[in-house]
Amino acid sequence: MISTKKIISLVLIVLFVMLYLCGSAQTYVSKNIRASIYSSTPLEDIKAASDKASAVLITSTREVAVQVPVKSLEFDRKLMQEHFNENYMESDKYPFAKFKGIIAEQLDFSKDGEYDVTVNGVLSVHGVDQKRSIPGKISIKNGTVQISTAFKVACANHKIKIPTVVFTKIAEQISVKAEGKLNLLKQ
Amino acid sequence: MIYMKTRLLFLFLLLTVTASAQEADSLLKSLSADSLPPTVDAVFKSTRVVLSHSSETQKKHDLDMRIRHHFGDIGGRFGSAHTFYGLDLASDLFIGFDYGISDDLTVAIGRSKTDELFNFSGKYKLLKQKNNGAMPANLTLFAQMGWIAREPFNASEFVDYTDRFSYFLQAIISRKFSQRLSLEVMPGFLLRKNVSDANEPENLFTLGFAGRMKLTKRLSFVADYTLVNGLSRPKDLATTYYNPLGVGLEIETGGHIFSLNFMNAEYIIENNFIPNTRKSWNDGGVRFGFTISRNFTLFKSKNKDSDKQSKIY
Numbered sequence: 001m002i003s004t005k006k007i008i009s010l011v012l013i014v015l016f017v018m019l020y021l022c023g024s025a026q027t028y029v030s031k032n033i034r035a036s037i038y039s040s041t042p043l044e045d046i047k048a049a050s051d052k053a054s055a056v057l058i059t060s061t062r063e064v065a066v067q068v069p070v071k072s073l074e075f076d077r078k079l080m081q082e083h084f085n086e087n088y089m090e091s092d093k094y095p096f097a098k099f100k101g102i103i104a105e106q107l108d109f110s111k112d113g114e115y116d117v118t119v120n121g122v123l124s125v126h127g128v129d130q131k132r133s134i135p136g137k138i139s140i141k142n143g144t145v146q147i148s149t150a151f152k153v154a155c156a157n158h159k160i161k162i163p164t165v166v167f168t169k170i171a172e173q174i175s176v177k178a179e180g181k182l183n184l185l186k187q
Numbered sequence: 188m189i190y191m192k193t194r195l196l197f198l199f200l201l202l203t204v205t206a207s208a209q210e211a212d213s214l215l216k217s218l219s220a221d222s223l224p225p226t227v228d229a230v231f232k233s234t235r236v237v238l239s240h241s242s243e244t245q246k247k248h249d250l251d252m253r254i255r256h257h258f259g260d261i262g263g264r265f266g267s268a269h270t271f272y273g274l275d276l277a278s279d280l281f282i283g284f285d286y287g288i289s290d291d292l293t294v295a296i297g298r299s300k301t302d303e304l305f306n307f308s309g310k311y312k313l314l315k316q317k318n319n320g321a322m323p324a325n326l327t328l329f330a331q332m333g334w335i336a337r338e339p340f341n342a343s344e345f346v347d348y349t350d351r352f353s354y355f356l357q358a359i360i361s362r363k364f365s366q367r368l369s370l371e372v373m374p375g376f377l378l379r380k381n382v383s384d385a386n387e388p389e390n391l392f393t394l395g396f397a398g399r400m401k402l403t404k405r406l407s408f409v410a411d412y413t414l415v416n417g418l419s420r421p422k423d424l425a426t427t428y429y430n431p432l433g434v435g436l437e438i439e440t441g442g443h444i445f446s447l448n449f450m451n452a453e454y455i456i457e458n459n460f461i462p463n464t465r466k467s468w469n470d471g472g473v474r475f476g477f478t479i480s481r482n483f484t485l486f487k488s489k490n491k492d493s494d495k496q497s498k499i500y
Contacts, residue, residue, distance in 0.1 A: 031218050036494040049494035054218035056211045065211040069222040076497045077484050078246035078290065079442065086229045087404045087439075092366055095223055100211060163405070165440045185214075 026109060026184060028057040028145045033180030035068045039171040046080065046170070048073040057145055057182055059109045064119050064147070065100040066178055088160050094127045099134065107138065114139040119149075128158040148179035227316040230325055230363045232407065233444045233480060234285060234293070234310070236397040237433030238452055238460060239411040242327040242361035242371055244312050245287030248486045253297070255281040255455050255478045262471020273474050278453035286485075301454050303336040316362060327359040333458035335381060344381070353379035353458045357395075367401040373413075377461050384424045392419040393461055399437070409446070410434040415461055429472075431464045446478040 033053035039046040052072040056065045070091040075081035085091040101121020107113075115138045123132045136149035152173045155162055162170050231241035234251065245251055259276025260266035266273050283297025283306070291312040298305050308331035316325045333353040339345045354377070361371035373395035382389055397411035412432045420428070435448030451468050452460040455476075466472025490496055 027214070029214060029218060031222070034494070038494075043500055045498040045500075047493075047495050047497050049492060052219075052222045054215050054222065056214045056218070058211055063211050065215050067215045067219050069219055071224055071228075072222055074495055076490055076495050077249075079249060079482055079484075080497070082229050082246075083439075083441065090366075090404075096219065098215070163440070169441075 026059040028055075028059070028182035029185045030055045030180050030182040033066060033068075033147075033178055035066075035073070035176070035178045037073065038175040038177070040175070041169055041171050044169045046075070048075045048081070048084070050074060053178060053180070055147065055178075055180060055182055057147070059107075062103040062107070063100070064103060064121075065098065066147075067096050067098040068178075070095060070097055088155075088162075089126055094125075097123075097125045099123045099132070101132075101134065103138070107140075109140055109145070112141050123153070125153060125158040126160050130157055143184055145182040146180070147182060148177075150175065150177045152176065225317040225319040225321065227318055227325075227363050230316065230361050230369045231399055232437060232439045233446070235446070235478065236371075236399065236409050236411045237435050237446070237448050238431055238450060238455075239373060239395050239397050239413060239433075239457070240310065240327075240329050240357070240359060241397065241399075242312070242325045242359045244291060244293040244310050244327065245285050245482075247287050247290045248484060249287045250483045250485050251285040251480055252483070253281070253283045253285065253478060253480045255279075255283075255476065257450070257453060257455055257476040258474050260466060260472050260474055261449075262473070264471075266471050278474060279455045279459070281455040297456065299454065299456050299459065301456075301459050304456060304459060305334045305336055306456050306458065307332045307334075324360055324362045327361070329355075329357040329359060331355045331457060333379075333456060347380070350380035353377065353381065355457045355461070357393075357457075368398070370396075370398045372396055375457075375461075377458065379458070379462065382462075384426050386421055386424050387462075388419065388421070390419070391415055391462060394418060405439045407437045407439075408434075409437050409448075413461060415464075426465065428462070429464050429467045431460050432468060433476075435476075442482040444478070444480040446480075448476045448478075449473050450476060 031054050032051050033055045034051050035053040036049035050068060050072040053066060053068040070089045071085055099121060101119040104118045104120055107115055117136050117138050118133055119136055120133045123130045134149055134151050136147060139146040153176055154173050231243045234241055234243050256277060257279040259270050259273035259278055261272045270276055280300040281297055283295060285293050285295040287293050293310045295308045310327060310329045312327045314322055314326040316322055335351040345351050357373050357375035359371055359373045361369060363369045375393040377391045379389055393413055393415050395413040400408045402408055414430055416430050429451055431452035433448050433450030435446055438445045451466045451472050452464045453466055454460040454463060
C-alpha cells in the first residue's frame, strides 16, 4: 500500500540528507569574535576591544564576513570612548564596521589543518566602502573554524577626520585585529 | 498520518539546505541583532549648558576643573567703551572641581567671587534614555548647598549662622531628539535665608529650559532660560529681578570644553543667579562670559585586558 507520492518523498529526503552530509553548503558562525583597535603615536597609545563582533563563513561559496558593533568597542577611558563614537566614528549613523569577502584559496573544511589565506572583499567603516585584500589565518579543528587577522586602516580612507589639535595623539593608520572561533550553524 | 509526517520532514530538510546557502549578510544581521547597547550617550557634551546644569555627569574617576568668568554689562550705564564693553569688570568669577565617583554620581565643590560663596553639590543620573523605546528621557537629580563666607554687610545680616546657607534642588529631565538636538526641562526649588527684599519669600520655585544644537561635531549652539518670575515670586518687590537667559557657543577639543556665552545673569552659581539676577537683556545688562573646562583621568585603569590599556607617554 505504498503510494507513488510517498516513494518520491522518501527519495527526495535521502537526496537532501546526502546533500547535507556532503557538506557542500556548510555555514560557520560566531557572535563573540574579539575585535581590537590600536592607535600608536610617540605621545599616546590608544587601545579598545570588543567581544561582540559577529562572523559568518560559508564553505560552499568561500564567503567570509565579520561585523563589529562600533559602540561595543570598550576603552580604558569612558570620555575617550564617547568622543570615539561621537566625533570620529559617528556610531549612531554608522553602527557597524564590516568586512565581507571571498577566500582566494581552496580549502578542505572537512579536514583539520591550518591555512594562511587572503580574503578579497570590501571593508566598510564609517559608511565608506574600500576594496581590500586582507591576510588572515584559518584553522580547522574538530568541526570548528578559528579565524584571525591583523591589518591596518587609514582614517583618511574612510573619511574619519582627525583635527589638528589632536593630530599628534591619534595615528593616521589604525591597527585592527580580529580573532575567534566559529561553530557550525545548527538548524 | 504517516504521509503528513513525511511531508513535514521533507519541508524541514528543504529549509535546512536553503538556510545553509543563505546570504552572509542576513545571517550577520541576525547574529548582531542585540549586540548594540541601547543607551543614548552624550546628550550634552558638558555637565553645564550655559548657566544651568545639563543632565550629564562626570565619567567614573574623571575630574573636571572648571573656570568661569562673567564680565560686566556690555551696554547701559556701566557698559560701553568706558569699561571696554564690560571686559574691564568681573561681575563674578568661579573655580570648581567636579569628580565622578561612578559614571552616574558626581560630587563637586566650587568657589565664587560673589558673596565668597562656596558650593557643594551632588548629582545623580537616575534614569537613562534608551533607543529601544524602553525609556524616552534622562532624569538627573541635582542638589547644591551654598555657603556664604564673606563678612556681614551690616549687623542684622547673618545673625544666625545658618542664614549663610542656601539649598538648591533640581530635577533635570532631558532628551536627545537627534544627533544634533538635545533639550531639557528642569523644575527646581531654592531654599535660603539671606533675602534682601522684605516682601520676597525665602523659598523660590524655578523652572528651567535648556537646549543644545550641534553645528558641527565639535561646535554647538547652547541656550538656557530659567523661570523665576511668574512662579511663586510676588510681583510687588522693591527691586526688579529678571529671569536669567544665556546663549552661547560650546567648543569641544578632546578633554577640553570652551564655552563662550552672553547672558543677563551677573552670577555663576544657581544659588546666586536664580534669586539675584537684576540685569536685563533689554537695557544693555547683557554680559560676556566664558568657561574653560578640562577633564583629568585621576586613576590609572585597573583594566587587566591588555587590548584596552591605553597609555600616555
